[in-house]
Amino acid sequence: AQSVTQPDIHITVSEGASLELRCNYSYGATPYLFWYVQSPGQGLQLLLKYFSGDTLVQGIKGFEAEFKRSQSSFNLRKPSVHWSDAAEYFCAVGARAAGNKLTFGGGTRVLVKP
Amino acid sequence: ETGVTQTPRHLVMGMTNKKSLKCEQHLGHNAMYWYKQSAKKPLELMFVYNFKEQTENNSVPSRFSPECPNSSHLFLHLHTLQPEDSALYLCASSHGTGDGETQYFGPGTRLLVL
Numbered sequence: 096a097q098s099v100t101q102p103d104i105h106i107t108v109s110e111g112a113s114l115e116l117r118c119n120y121s122y123g124a125t126p127y128l129f130w131y132v133q134s135p136g137q138g139l140q141l142l143l144k145y146f147s148g149d150t151l152v153q154g155i156k157g158f159e160a161e162f163k164r165s166q167s168s169f170n171l172r173k174p175s176v177h178w179s180d181a182a183e184y185f186c187a188v189g190a191r192a193a194g195n196k197l198t199f200g201g202g203t204r205v206l207v208k209p
Numbered sequence: 210e211t212g213v214t215q216t217p218r219h220l221v222m223g224m225t226n227k228k229s230l231k232c233e234q235h236l237g238h239n240a241m242y243w244y245k246q247s248a249k250k251p252l253e254l255m256f257v258y259n260f261k262e263q264t265e266n267n268s269v270p271s272r273f274s275p276e277c278p279n280s281s282h283l284f285l286h287l288h289t290l291q292p293e294d295s296a297l298y299l300c301a302s303s304h305g306t307g308d309g310e311t312q313y314f315g316p317g318t319r320l321l322v323l
Binding site: 099127129131136137138139140141144146185187189191192193194195196197198199200201202 | 213240249250251252259265299303305306307308309310311312313314315
């Protein structure tokens with residue numbers, strides 16, 4: 096079975112600074128990978144996903160993520176954080192031919208300092 | 210309305226009550242999902258429905274009873290719940306259950322069991 100680890104529970108970043116959120120997965124083959132964001136009182140919104148092809152994936156709100164097979168990682172980055180990026184971020188992994196069942200990481204809460 | 214809606218947004222119930230959560234998707238999707246989001250635990254998949262048929266029950270206790278009368282509506286019937294069932298219950302939908310299908314989430318129902 097697949098698993099996902101987000102090593103950082105909380106990250107605090109200054110507005111305008113860069114942000115990188117770590118995601119490591121465990122899966123025997125090439126998975127498909129997602130990053131979702133959850134603002135307080137809201138459901139999850141898709142930021143980006145990797146299915147195949149180019150390992151650098153561009154998403155909404157200026158986010159990007161890079162799939163690194165050798166490191167079993169799918170880290171999320173943003174070059175310049177805005178106060179509205181304060182939220183909780185979830186990485187998820189899906190196994191191939193498994194009925195689109197996703198396994199989520201525990202989440203990373205991002206706080207943005209003015 | 211657009212997207213995925215859930216009602217009620219908040220629910221308080223006693224352990225002997227019976228209540229139902231409702232999810233409706235306006236995206237023309239064929240697959241719907243229930244997830245449980247507890248404090249300090251990763252998002253857990255509970256049930257998956259595809260074309261109204263249940264395709265996944267992730268070892269969920271029988272006090273949770275899902276119902277999918279059509280591809281647009283999904284219910285979660287609750288009875289004799291325990292305090293540890295207090296959580297945010299999220300509904301999601303996707304076009305199908307093929308690999309990499311994006312799941313679109315509703316805002317959730319915050320449930321408190323007393």
